Amino acid sequence: MVHIIDDEEAIRDGLGWLLRTRGLDSRGWEDGATFLAAGDDAVAGVTCLVLDVRMPQLSGLEVFDRLQARYGEAMPPVIFLTGHGDIPMAVEAVKKGAFDFFEKPLSNNRLVDRVIEALDRAEASLALRSTQAETDRRLASLSPRETEVMERVLAGKLNKVIADELGITMRTVEVHRASIFNKMGVRGAVELAQLLKR
Missing domain, CATH: 1.10.10.10 (Winged helix-like DNA-binding domain superfamily/Winged helix DNA-binding domain)
Structure with missing residues (x-):
């Protein structure tokens, strides 16, 4: 599942359509607060977040920070969408652990390729955490x-x-x-x- 968190409906719809053409399920969210309110159900399983940096009320960076505080190493991969003036913020987010960032207007196919890579990483990470949990259970x-x-x-x-x-x-x-x-x-x-x- 790919979650597209962007206040621009056209971007949510366009990316959702493009992801479907590549066989990926997605869900659009108009703001970060609504996504965060969905809780653990939104990030269960193998997922990737495509997150706009600039949104009203709660910025993408604030959403990212809250997700990191909530999930730590279990946080799903995040790809930021940024306008030209937001690139320094996006670079800082990558330094803090974001998977990647893309400048608007988007290079759609390249973005979807990176989403697929992020989902592969999320799947590997989930499998590793599952193995670690089983090993811990056996040790106990x-x-x-x-x-x-x-x-x-x-x-x-x-x-x-x-x-x-x-x-x-x-x-x-x-x-x-x-x-x-x-x-x-x-x-x-x-x-x-x-x-x-x-």
């Missing part, structure tokens, strides 16, 4: 003793050394290792290290 399922064993396994220590350090038998270490690998969904220490590195 480990018992305190399993966590101690896992830390030593990741440090490359042998079962005998782990058993001596923790004051348990080697067989107990083996049971904990098997449980750790099962809970984390890996086949061994190398896979576990790769998973946690990601």
